Amino acid sequence: MNEQLIITILDYVGTFAFAVSGALAAAEKKFDIFGAIFLGFVTAIGGGTLRDCMIGNTPVAWLHNINIFYTIMFAVLVTFLFRTTIVKFFKALFLFDTIGISVFTIIGIQKGFAADISIPTAIMMGIATAVVGGVFRDVLCNDIPLIFHKEIYATACLIGGIAYVALCQFDYNGVAAIVAACLIFTVRTLSVRYNWSLPRFK
Amino acid sequence: MNEQLIITILDYVGTFAFAVSGALAAAEKKFDIFGAIFLGFVTAIGGGTLRDCMIGNTPVAWLHNINIFYTIMFAVLVTFLFRTTIVKFFKALFLFDTIGISVFTIIGIQKGFAADISIPTAIMMGIATAVVGGVFRDVLCNDIPLIFHKEIYATACLIGGIAYVALCQFDYNGVAAIVAACLIFTVRTLSVRYNWSLPRFK
Amino acid sequence: MNEQLIITILDYVGTFAFAVSGALAAAEKKFDIFGAIFLGFVTAIGGGTLRDCMIGNTPVAWLHNINIFYTIMFAVLVTFLFRTTIVKFFKALFLFDTIGISVFTIIGIQKGFAADISIPTAIMMGIATAVVGGVFRDVLCNDIPLIFHKEIYATACLIGGIAYVALCQFDYNGVAAIVAACLIFTVRTLSVRYNWSLPRFK
Numbered sequence: 259m260n261e262q263l264i265i266t267i268l269d270y271v272g273t274f275a276f277a278v279s280g281a282l283a284a285a286e287k288k289f290d291i292f293g294a295i296f297l298g299f300v301t302a303i304g305g306g307t308l309r310d311c312m313i314g315n316t317p318v319a320w321l322h323n324i325n326i327f328y329t330i331m332f333a334v335l336v337t338f339l340f341r342t343t344i345v346k347f348f349k350a351l352f353l354f355d356t357i358g359i360s361v362f363t364i365i366g367i368q369k370g371f372a373a374d375i376s377i378p379t380a381i382m383m384g385i386a387t388a389v390v391g392g393v394f395r396d397v398l399c400n401d402i403p404l405i406f407h408k409e410i411y412a413t414a415c416l417i418g419g420i421a422y423v424a425l426c427q428f429d430y431n432g433v434a435a436i437v438a439a440c441l442i443f444t445v446r447t448l449s450v451r452y453n454w455s456l457p458r459f460k
Numbered sequence: 461m462n463e464q465l466i467i468t469i470l471d472y473v474g475t476f477a478f479a480v481s482g483a484l485a486a487a488e489k490k491f492d493i494f495g496a497i498f499l500g501f502v503t504a505i506g507g508g509t510l511r512d513c514m515i516g517n518t519p520v521a522w523l524h525n526i527n528i529f530y531t532i533m534f535a536v537l538v539t540f541l542f543r544t545t546i547v548k549f550f551k552a553l554f555l556f557d558t559i560g561i562s563v564f565t566i567i568g569i570q571k572g573f574a575a576d577i578s579i580p581t582a583i584m585m586g587i588a589t590a591v592v593g594g595v596f597r598d599v600l601c602n603d604i605p606l607i608f609h610k611e612i613y614a615t616a617c618l619i620g621g622i623a624y625v626a627l628c629q630f631d632y633n634g635v636a637a638i639v640a641a642c643l644i645f646t647v648r649t650l651s652v653r654y655n656w657s658l659p660r661f662k
Numbered sequence: 663m664n665e666q667l668i669i670t671i672l673d674y675v676g677t678f679a680f681a682v683s684g685a686l687a688a689a690e691k692k693f694d695i696f697g698a699i700f701l702g703f704v705t706a707i708g709g710g711t712l713r714d715c716m717i718g719n720t721p722v723a724w725l726h727n728i729n730i731f732y733t734i735m736f737a738v739l740v741t742f743l744f745r746t747t748i749v750k751f752f753k754a755l756f757l758f759d760t761i762g763i764s765v766f767t768i769i770g771i772q773k774g775f776a777a778d779i780s781i782p783t784a785i786m787m788g789i790a791t792a793v794v795g796g797v798f799r800d801v802l803c804n805d806i807p808l809i810f811h812k813e814i815y816a817t818a819c820l821i822g823g824i825a826y827v828a829l830c831q832f833d834y835n836g837v838a839a840i841v842a843a844c845l846i847f848t849v850r851t852l853s854v855r856y857n858w859s860l861p862r863f864k
């Protein structure tokens with residue numbers, strides 16, 4: 259099976275998961291259905307939009323892919339209708355969200371390389387793609403962004419990003435992408451299960 | 461009278477109204493005069509700036525139109541000097557703000573079409589142009605954005621946006637623009653008068 | 663000595679200082695080391711990134727200058743390790759921050775002129791370059807931005823920006839840049855020492 263096809267499918271899965279997380283945040287704050295759509299969009303496309311604006315990939319990617327639009331609308335609608343069920347299957351959401359950051363990190367790095375920027379900044383573009391949507395979501399809800407005081411999150415993206423870049427030296431990018439995305443997924447999952455955290459200011 | 465000219469005039473009216481609303485928010489939070497100018501600018505140009513950055517219309521529109529600059533400075537100064545009078549004529553402000561979102565929605569959609577993006581995303585560009593400035597204003601004031609928990613607002617833009625796109629199929633854009641802007645104005649005004657609201661999460 | 667070289671050196675000093683201020687804010691909020699890196703970056707490159715996106719200078723400047731990346735990482739690391747010492751030498755930080763806004767204002771105006779925008783909007787690009795990183799930092803920490811209720815800050819940038827533009831009419835830009843940056847530095851320093859402030863809404 260084609261690796262780029264796998265990435266594309268996982269991209270929709272990640273978009274769906276992020277849109278659900280935005281809609282759930284809207285639900286918690288008792289926003290109306292429009293607020294849920296707005297927050298679903300910002301969470302799902304925020305990171306990629308910032309990345310594309312900084313790199314100069316304009317119009318930004320999702321403006322030319324109507325399927326992203328439908329994916330997000332569908333995710334918000336599903337959340338609106340079946341919220342209790344979704345919250346009950348919280349582990350499924352965690353699964354989706356983790357797939358989301360895994361794939362978005364790799365896609366961000368690929369777009370960074372395509373724009374011919376240096377390796378460290380390309381890895382940063384990857385991390386930004388994965389985490390910035392959630393930052394926007396939290397700012398709009400008037401909360402301190404989760405990534406600042408939660409378990410390993412961006413760090414998983416960083417580790418996977420470095421692995422991806424290293425693997426690209428030896429192999430063609432397709433396999434590297436899959437392996438690195440799996441690594442992010444694993445680190446994130448283990449960090450939540452075993453409650454890992456980073457050193458903190460004293 | 462030329463329709464595009466009407467749109468241009470209303471664009472200044474909208475910019476003026478949004479800048480006043482930013483300056484009033486600054487007044488409520490007891491910011492200094494610089495804070496009022498900053499907030500006036502962000503509210504008036506925030507939506508259009510985000511739209512132009514996402515589409516790739518750079519330098520963004522207001523950087524090449526010095527009259528926008530003067531309009532905003534004038535609006536903030538007027539608010540600073542005659543605040544009590546402005547608050548008393550609150551309905552006049554509501555009028556201006558409603559004209560603002562009506563016109564900004566149509567302008568945003570027009571720019572989306574000019575960038576050759578699909579219809580649903582062009583309508584989103586229109587809504588973003590109309591509402592994002594106010595979102596920035598509220599975030600900077602450390603409030604939860606009004607549009608998330610207020611009466612019909614973005615929904616009026618959505619309805620008008622769909623009407624505009626539909627009318628463009630049958631007619632030349634000038635008349636469609638005026639009719640759609642009037643529709644947004646009407647829906648918003650009626651929704652406030654009769655206290656309409658969207659379904660909410662339970 | 664070459665004036666542009668001085669500006670370049672001061673640019674790194676300003677970047678360093680802003681990154682430290684971001685990391686200090688992260689420390690105050692008890693974020694982890696990743697949060698400190700994130701906030702250091704946003705504070706140091708936020709203003710320049712917004713400016714470059716609005717003007718259309720993409721990829722934005724720091725994506726092509728790996729030294730900016732290293733400067734910020736170094737600043738955050740230093741803050742993480744020697745926080746108490748840094749806070750004790752608070753005046754040194756104030757010194758750095760003030761050098762930062764002085765230089766960033768001039769660089770922003772130069773980039774505005776290079777993009778062929780009008781004088782008032784170029785000055786605004788200068789002020790945005792200097793202050794927006796700090797605004798992002800405060801929003802992410804869920805605080806009302808400091809510049810809205812603190813001593814003369816952006817006003818110093820405004821005065822220096824006007825001086826720079828005026829001097830550019832008479833002299834070659836290098837000397838104008840140094841003189842204007844010194845003026846910003848002086849106004850800001852005096853305003854803090856003598857507790858100057860702007861008129862406020864009543």
